[in-house]
Amino acid sequence: MVKDLIAHTMKQQGKYIRTTICEHFNYSRQELFDLVKIHQLKSYDEVLDTVGKGDGCETCKPVVASILASLWNEMILSRGNDVVQDSNDRFLANIQRGGTYSVVPRVPGGEIHPDKLIILGQVAKKYGLYSKITGGQRIDLFGAHLNDLPAIWEELIAAGFESGHAYGKALRTVKSCVGSTWCRFGLHDSVTFAIQIEERYRGLRAPHKLKSAVSGCIRECAEAQSKDFGIIATEKGWNLYVCGNGGSKPQHAQLLASDIDSATCVSYIDRFLMFYIRTADPLTRTATWLNKMEGSIDYLRNVVVNDSLGMAQTWEEEMQRLVDAYECEWKAAVKNPAIRKRFVHFVNAPDEKDETVRFETLRGQKKAADWNTAVTL
Amino acid sequence: METLTTSTTWKLACRVEDTVENGGVCLKLDNQQIALFHFKRRNEWYATQNECPHKRQMILSRGIIGSAGDRPKVACPFHKKTFALDTGKCLSGDECAIKTYAVKVEDGWVYIALNN
Numbered sequence: 001m002v003k004d005l006i007a008h009t010m011k012q013q014g015k016y017i018r019t020t021i022c023e024h025f026n027y028s029r030q031e032l033f034d035l036v037k038i039h040q041l042k043s044y045d046e047v048l049d050t051v052g053k054g055d056g057c058e059t060c061k062p063v064v065a066s067i068l069a070s071l072w073n074e075m076i077l078s079r080g081n082d083v084v085q086d087s088n089d090r091f092l093a094n095i096q097r098g099g100t101y102s103v104v105p106r107v108p109g110g111e112i113h114p115d116k117l118i119i120l121g122q123v124a125k126k127y128g129l130y131s132k133i134t135g136g137q138r139i140d141l142f143g144a145h146l147n148d149l150p151a152i153w154e155e156l157i158a159a160g161f162e163s164g165h166a167y168g169k170a171l172r173t174v175k176s177c178v179g180s181t182w183c184r185f186g187l188h189d190s191v192t193f194a195i196q197i198e199e200r201y202r203g204l205r206a207p208h209k210l211k212s213a214v215s216g217c218i219r220e221c222a223e224a225q226s227k228d229f230g231i232i233a234t235e236k237g238w239n240l241y242v243c244g245n246g247g248s249k250p251q252h253a254q255l256l257a258s259d260i261d262s263a264t265c266v267s268y269i270d271r272f273l274m275f276y277i278r279t280a281d282p283l284t285r286t287a288t289w290l291n292k293m294e295g296s297i298d299y300l301r302n303v304v305v306n307d308s309l310g311m312a313q314t315w316e317e318e319m320q321r322l323v324d325a326y327e328c329e330w331k332a333a334v335k336n337p338a339i340r341k342r343f344v345h346f347v348n349a350p351d352e353k354d355e356t357v358r359f360e361t362l363r364g365q366k367k368a369a370d371w372n373t374a375v376t377l
Numbered sequence: 378m379e380t381l382t383t384s385t386t387w388k389l390a391c392r393v394e395d396t397v398e399n400g401g402v403c404l405k406l407d408n409q410q411i412a413l414f415h416f417k418r419r420n421e422w423y424a425t426q427n428e429c430p431h432k433r434q435m436i437l438s439r440g441i442i443g444s445a446g447d448r449p450k451v452a453c454p455f456h457k458k459t460f461a462l463d464t465g466k467c468l469s470g471d472e473c474a475i476k477t478y479a480v481k482v483e484d485g486w487v488y489i490a491l492n493n
Binding site: 054 | 390402404413416432434435436442444446457459
């Protein structure tokens with residue numbers, strides 16, 4: 001907040017502000033993105049050696065990891081990039097109290113077959129996991145030991161699931177309301193469109209997490225107006241809204257385009273996402289990015305809808321390349337012995353779990369022991 | 378004058394190839410959890426307690442390492458509290474330091490001295 005005040009005051013005095021990454025990179029994220037692209041750098045070490053100085057840190061490593069993922073979409077634990085990933089991406093799972101992890105398979109559009117629901121229940125019981133429905137319309141399984149993650153995911157993948165990227169600064173979910181298939185008010189098939197969108201952008205990494213939704217009518221049961229990009233059905237097509245966020249300072253999305261068809265909607269989203277990925281500062285959600293944008297939604301609309309920067313075709317091609325390069329990283333991890341062997345607590349006792357992990361019981365399921373009373377050996 | 382020498386007891390930890398370059402691994406030694414870091418960029422090895430004193434979680438080996446100016450550090454994955462890898466001092470302004478241990482590498486094997 002103080003930083004913003006100082007930046008605002010300096011800008012009013014006509015000074016040009018660049019937010020550099022940290023002591024190891026004297027560039028803004030946008031500049032660093034361009035440099036990594038120009039030099040075709042694929043690993044953190046190459047980036048640090050080519051355009052950075054010193055030995056890196058917990059600030060720049062995840063930023064570079066994000067840039068590499070957004071440019072090349074390679075498996076994030078390959079090329080020695082595993083050690084530069086942030087806390088959750090590091091083991092493709094969300095770290096929880098006690099040092100266990102949570103498992104979140106993708107459930108596109110929030111639609112799930114009863115057979116698959118049963119499998120999730122069976123896996124949860126087999127590995128003793130706590131299960132909960134998430135705000136993103138999917139299921140989260142908690143309390144997995146690091147050692148068990150590959151086995152759990154092997155079973156989920158065999159059952160037809162893939163990574164939900166709940167651990168990444170990446171696309172999370174595209175929520176849906178039930179729409180025209182069942183709802184008496186539904187104008188269009190919001191579930192089918194939501195699934196299509198989620199399967200297109202799954203795994204896409206960005207300066208921060210991305211959340212989306214598709215609602216089948218104006219009643220907005222999928223809450224698309226609180227999403228980074230949200231779609232609402234109209235009589236004639238879809239309305240596209242952008243730059244909404246939840247969190248500690250919620251902000252509604254703003255209308256970018258109205259009454260467009262599905263293909264146009266996807267084109268605009270491609271362009272919008274690539275523009276955000278290219279230009280936002282690290283860990284900046286779309287709402288903050290728009291709030292800091294000169295010209296705000298009118299400028300953004302000009303860029304995305306009217307192609308005022310002439311970048312539309314390039315961005316759509318770049319997005320298509322990322323989509324084509326997509327592979328579920330858990331599928332890749334499970335098949336790769338070198339990656340699998342990293343999923344151990346003790347490197348000199350790989351079959352042993354962390355014996356300091358403690359659970360308690362609450363409402364018939366387990367929970368992490370209160371870490372204010374944790375006991376160590 | 379008599380010179381008193383104490384001998385260091387080196388405990389065999391693991392092979393170099395069991396470790397991660399520019400990152401950490403966790404070892405079970407003498408019923409303790411020890412975080413071992415191979416800071417390959419600097420050609421340095423560090424060992425510390427695995428427990429982060431902030432919320433007492435066995436997790437430091439999974440943290441991102443780096444440098445603050447010239448000093449090597451690790452950031453805890455939970456709340457990003459940073460600790461100097463050479464002295465164990467907390468760099469995030471808290472009063473808690475972590476224990477550090479000497480490391481030596483010989484013939485592809487890593488040894489840690491626990492009796493510091």
